[in-house]
Amino acid sequence: PVCVIGHPSLKIYKFQLPPHLLHLLDHIVNGCDDYASTLPGGWMTYLYSLTKQDIAVRDVPGMYKAATPIISYVRSTIKRMYNAEVVKIDRNQPHVLRYSAEGGCKHTGVELHHDKCSLTANIMMSRSNAYVGGGTYFPDAKTTVKLEFGEFLIHPGDLVHAGVDITQGTRTLMILFTHVEERALSGSMENTTC
Numbered sequence: 001p002v003c004v005i006g007h008p009s010l011k012i013y014k015f016q017l018p019p020h021l022l023h024l025l026d027h028i029v030n031g032c033d034d035y036a037s038t039l040p041g042g043w044m045t046y047l048y049s050l051t052k053q054d055i056a057v058r059d060v061p062g063m064y065k066a067a068t069p070i071i072s073y074v075r076s077t078i079k080r081m082y083n084a085e086v087v088k089i090d091r092n093q094p095h096v097l098r099y100s101a102e103g104g105c106k107h108t109g110v111e112l113h114h115d116k117c118s119l120t121a122n123i124m125m126s127r128s129n130a131y132v133g134g135g136t137y138f139p140d141a142k143t144t145v146k147l148e149f150g151e152f153l154i155h156p157g158d159l160v161h162a163g164v165d166i167t168q169g170t171r172t173l174m175i176l177f178t179h180v181e182e183r184a185l186s187g188s189m190e191n192t193t194c
Contacts, residue, residue, distance in 0.1 A: 022149070112160055115177055
């Protein structure tokens with residue numbers, strides 16, 4: 001099932017990964033944690049300018065292979081939902097993004113911005129009891145979307161959004177910046193349920 005967020009013209013959709021892929025999320029988070037522990041700055045890699053704690057999955061030994069079934073599922077969902085023939089993924093994708101309110105970390109959210117891609121996918125890797133606050137705020141939809149473990153959100157990259165600050169714990173997401181042909185963004189989707 002798919003859930004439409006806000007007005008259908010915004011093309012913001014929420015989905016659930018199939019159960020057989022969920023174990024991979026913990027495996028990828030653990031792999032990224034282990035990798036970050038070997039880096040001088042830990043999770044503070046500055047892969048992107050707005051977010052401060054990002055690790056490209058390709059940089060972590062074995063993790064891109066582990067993420068491949070999830071990437072394939074999200075890619076096929078984009079093709080189906082947006083009627084896209086080709087879904088290209090940016091060079092550093094996917095990346096794992098961490099917001100944390102622990103240990104003096106000041107990266108608890110991200111300001112209003114848009115992404116430099118056609119479509120963005122956010123996959124929740126944390127359980128809801130691991131943090132307080134958070135979510136993705138869309139001013140045009142007048143709503144904050146809170147994902148549960150294994151849910152993912154797809155939205156146009158040029159749609160302004162923010163990562164709402166967390167106040168406790170750690171919130172971890174896998175992000176994919178993708179590119180599709182222009183006509184895929186102009187079409188409409190039918191038969192949605194929530």
